[in-house]
Amino acid sequence: MEFTVDCPFGVRRHFQSTSIGNVSLNFSDLGLSDELSRAVADLGYTSPTPIQEKSIPIVLMGRDILGSAQTGTGKTASFTLPMIDILASGRAKARLPRSLILAPTRELAAQVADSFEKFSSYHKLSMALLIGGVSFTEQNAALSKGVDVLIATPGRLLDHFERGKVLLNDVKILVIDEADRMLDMGFIPDVERIASLLPRMRQTLFFSATLSDDIQKLGAKFVMNPKVIEVAPPAATADTVAQHLIWTDTRKKRQILRDILRHEAVKNAVIFCNRKRDIAELIKSLTRHGFSAVALHGDMAQSARLEALQRFKDGEVPLMIASDVAARGLDIAGLSHVFNFDVPSHAEDYVHRIGRTGRAGKLGRAFTIAASKDDIKYIGFIEKLIGKPVPQITVVDGKVTESGAKSSASKPAISDGQDVAKTDSGQSNAASAPTEEAGEKPASKGRGRGRNVKKTADKPVETDASKNNGPQNDVVQIDAINEKPAKSAKAKLAGSSASGSSGVSSSAQAAKPAPKTAAKNKNRYRDDELPSPPDCSGNTLAETGHVPAFLRR
Secondary structure, eight states, X not given: OEEEEEEGGGEEEEEEOOOSTTOOOOGGGGTOOHHHHHHHHHTTOOSOOHHHHHHHHHHHTTOOEEEEOOTTSOHHXXXXXXXXXXXXXXXXXXXXXXXXXXXXXXXXXXXXXXHHHHHTTTSOOOEEEEOTTSOHHHHHHHHHHOOSEEEEOHHHHHHHHHTTSOOOTTOOEEEEOSHHHHHHTTOHHHHHHHHHTSOSSOEEEEEESOOOHHHHHHHTTTOSSOEEEEOSOTTOOOTTEEEEEEEOOGGGHHHHHHHHHHHSOOSSEEEEOSSHHXXXXXXXXXXXXXXXXXXXXXXXXXXXXXXXXXXXXXXXXXXXXEOGGGSSSOXXXXXXXXXXXXXXXXXXXXXXXXXXXXXXXXXEEEXXXXXXXXXXXXXXXXXXXXXXXXXXXXXXTTEXXXXXXXXXXXXXXXXXXXXXXXXXXXXXXXXXXXXXXXXXXXXXXXXXXXXXXXXXXXXXXXXXHHXXXXXXXXXXXXXXXXXXXXXXXXXXXXXXXXXXXXXXXXXXXXXXXXXXXXXXXXXXXXXXXXXXXTTOOOSSHHHHSXXXXXXXX
């Protein structure tokens, strides 16, 4: 059954009904032109993915869209293909782009531009890419000629707008790609400002890998009466990706990673780290052990990022150590493995990371290395989000063995990770454990060590005996006295020689506390005031039996 729809810009599209059982469709059945269908066939694509099958007819009809699908299912083509057909009739003016595609990262924007060039091989459409880290000169030259499709990151687009190099009054189609990543990176204020510069009557396509309630509320600011398209459960992972989880010690994570790289048939792999400084350390470690790797993170210059990404795509370097800047939207053909060297703190980032492999129907493997106590919490969030446990494996003598698919809450490896953490924190106390078990006090450190030992020697033995009631107390007390420093021993000998005999020495030691008591009870006011009696308590004559000292001042 075929039908015709009047689409925007005076274009009529012919569609074929898609409600016939499980019949596989072609791109021409979705209403695309023959030239565009031929360009898609030249690239090796025969049938559309579910997100493309549902989105392309709606976009050609001119409706707004809130779209969500798993990573690697062709969201980029679901809006670039119908845009090419819509923009085929018309002409661009200088500094007035006809359509605008916003992407959160430079790599994703460059990838969208590459896809646009491939799909528009049979169309005469112009395109400009505005990203940071590149000279303004070439970008200004492209804008001055007029572009049909403008692909940009929010920051660089606003830079050109404030310089007066681009006007947004003629934009008919706005595409916001990876909207949830825009929200995480803090680009939403810039996106809102850009949207305020566009005509109110426009078509807005809002795409994201996840479509939570917050994202839908955000999308309501940009779209009008949208068609919500979800072809997978929220934050679901692709069935083509085999997931694995390894619990280990923090100090053994690099060794575990090297063992897996040697055991697995790794054609090429992306290794994700949470912190940028860990990327440089991991590259040095892998290089020392004979592995070849490149880095990709936000602090690198744009030229260095493009060079590293190109070397990795060309197969010159099999490993790429990246931060989450590379986890969104990058399409690396034939990526066989993904490694989470650090467990992502946000569960949604896990879905995007492992979505770099297993794309376009190919199989892939994803390994997550967990070690800290925080990882226990993060793994729980991930399993709750994806709705299933991550199968656990172990690495013994450099070989990977399966351990089953139990939930992380009941895995003994998690307890082992906790014990390892406790052991690491308690190593400093292990040396003093035998002394404490024998009833000895650990020797105090610092400047007061001699004073502590002297107090122990001056105290009568019966104080400790009353606590422990054992014959070993005498031995322990003698040992403690023998450990007294030489200075304290000399002071004791000097006191003994001054007394002349042991009995006199004992009486002298017994009389020593008296001056301390007198000094303690000495009048703390003026010299002409009388000290308070030892048994004085109270403030009145009736209470104390004498006139209080403070009344004589």
